[in-house]
Amino acid sequence: MTKVVDPHPSPIRICVTRSQKQAYSETFIRDQIDVLAEMTAVYAIHSGRYPERQEDDTLLSPRPFWILHKVLKPLLGRNNYFSNYGVKRYLKNNSIDVVISNFGISAAHMVPVCKKLNIPLIPVFLGHDATDVNLLHKYRKAYKVLFEYSAYMVSFSEALKEKLVALGAAPDKIKVIPNGVNTAKFSPNPEVHRDLRILAVGRFTEKKAPMYTIRAFNSVLQKFPEATLTMVGGKSGLFSECEQLVRDLGIENAVKFTGALKHDEVAELMRSSLLFAQHSVTADNGDMEGTPVGIMEASASGLPVVSTLHGGIKEAVIHGTTGYLVEERDYAGMAAYMIALCEDPVRAKEMGLEGRKHMQQHYEQKVQIRKQYEVACQALGCQTN
Numbered sequence: 001m002t003k004v005v006d007p008h009p010s011p012i013r014i015c016v017t018r019s020q021k022q023a024y025s026e027t028f029i030r031d032q033i034d035v036l037a038e039m040t041a042v043y044a045i046h047s048g049r050y051p052e053r054q055e056d057d058t059l060l061s062p063r064p065f066w067i068l069h070k071v072l073k074p075l076l077g078r079n080n081y082f083s084n085y086g087v088k089r090y091l092k093n094n095s096i097d098v099v100i101s102n103f104g105i106s107a108a109h110m111v112p113v114c115k116k117l118n119i120p121l122i123p124v125f126l127g128h129d130a131t132d133v134n135l136l137h138k139y140r141k142a143y144k145v146l147f148e149y150s151a152y153m154v155s156f157s158e159a160l161k162e163k164l165v166a167l168g169a170a171p172d173k174i175k176v177i178p179n180g181v182n183t184a185k186f187s188p189n190p191e192v193h194r195d196l197r198i199l200a201v202g203r204f205t206e207k208k209a210p211m212y213t214i215r216a217f218n219s220v221l222q223k224f225p226e227a228t229l230t231m232v233g234g235k236s237g238l239f240s241e242c243e244q245l246v247r248d249l250g251i252e253n254a255v256k257f258t259g260a261l262k263h264d265e266v267a268e269l270m271r272s273s274l275l276f277a278q279h280s281v282t283a284d285n286g287d288m289e290g291t292p293v294g295i296m297e298a299s300a301s302g303l304p305v306v307s308t309l310h311g312g313i314k315e316a317v318i319h320g321t322t323g324y325l326v327e328e329r330d331y332a333g334m335a336a337y338m339i340a341l342c343e344d345p346v347r348a349k350e351m352g353l354e355g356r357k358h359m360q361q362h363y364e365q366k367v368q369i370r371k372q373y374e375v376a377c378q379a380l381g382c383q384t385n
Contacts, residue, residue, distance in 0.1 A: 157312025188302025
């Protein structure tokens with residue numbers, strides 16, 4: 001299925017797909033597009049599991065076709081003549097060489113058009129798209145076709161690669177490339193933190209298990225009543241349950257919910273915190289993390305991380321060196337490590353700085369995205385510079 005091209009081509013033309021244009025929790029996709037654009041010609045389409053709009057928000061299909069697609073989708077499915085028409089036209093008109101699709105579900109919908117045009121397809125798997133049992137049941141047939149057609153697949157972690165192989169993906173097609181972090185955007189505070197400020201950043205979802213973090217922090221308070229926990233994230237999902245738990249525990253004065261914050265505000269909180277905590281677990285529906293952005297950003301900021309033996313976290317955090325990891329749902333163990341870092345802020349600082357080195361050596365964002373570009377070139381049989 002490899003497309004034959006000149007081994008010394010002009011910049012290849014990549015189309016990147018994503019379900020949302022400006023998702024708060026997916027800034028790494030915007031970074032992916034920007035960094036790829038520094039290396040080659042990049043086009044982006046978005047909106048929905050099967051993209052409907054160009055980067056300037058204009059529809060891919062003529063409006064009458066778009067309306068017919070919406071009306072007929074319950075009968076014909078998401079992939080039908082009227083939806084395929086716009087995507088196919090866009091790829092042809094822009095002479096797209098290869099498609100990188102975020103994420104697996106969107107990639108499954110891109111197969112018919114890419115196959116028709118003989119364009120290599122590279123799905124990028126985040127986490128839930130390879131672990132959510134309900135999605136996997138719904139897309140089991142589509143994934144079988146996707147795995148067969150894909151030139152390569154990108155997995156954000158080794159743990160996620162194992163899931164994909166278990167689903168039927170060929171191991172030699174899977175490239176493990178974490179999404180990475182731009183360490184230049186984060187600057188560690190050189191001072192040892194004496195204020196016991198604990199930070200958690202992430203959506204209030206089941207797989208991020210914020211209630212376990214709160215319970216662990218409550219144990220920290222028994223020894224260090226001056227400690228504080230700041231939780232950053234949009235007020236949805238399990239947010240109300242977390243608020244209620246804080247009230248039930250009587251620790252309202254020690255826990256602050258900030259809501260969603262801008263990137264620079266989060267970076268500043270990381271500079272002023274002692275440690276970062278996130279208790280990721282496998283949700284009841286099987287949903288798992290890939291490599292959480294918050295954990296990579298915390299390490300890039302020089303914070304030690306206390307988290308769980310879950311997904312890509314097992315690779316991003318080196319237990320005993322850049323942070324500590326406990327079994328999922330072991331909030332007592334999590335509390336013990338948080339207490340240990342509160343007792344020894346100097347050690348906490350040393351571990352945090354080791355974490356930053358780890359990010360710079362293995363998770364630098366531009367390096368990771370460059371690897372995606374190289375995979376695209378491999379799919380085309382061309383050379384990289």
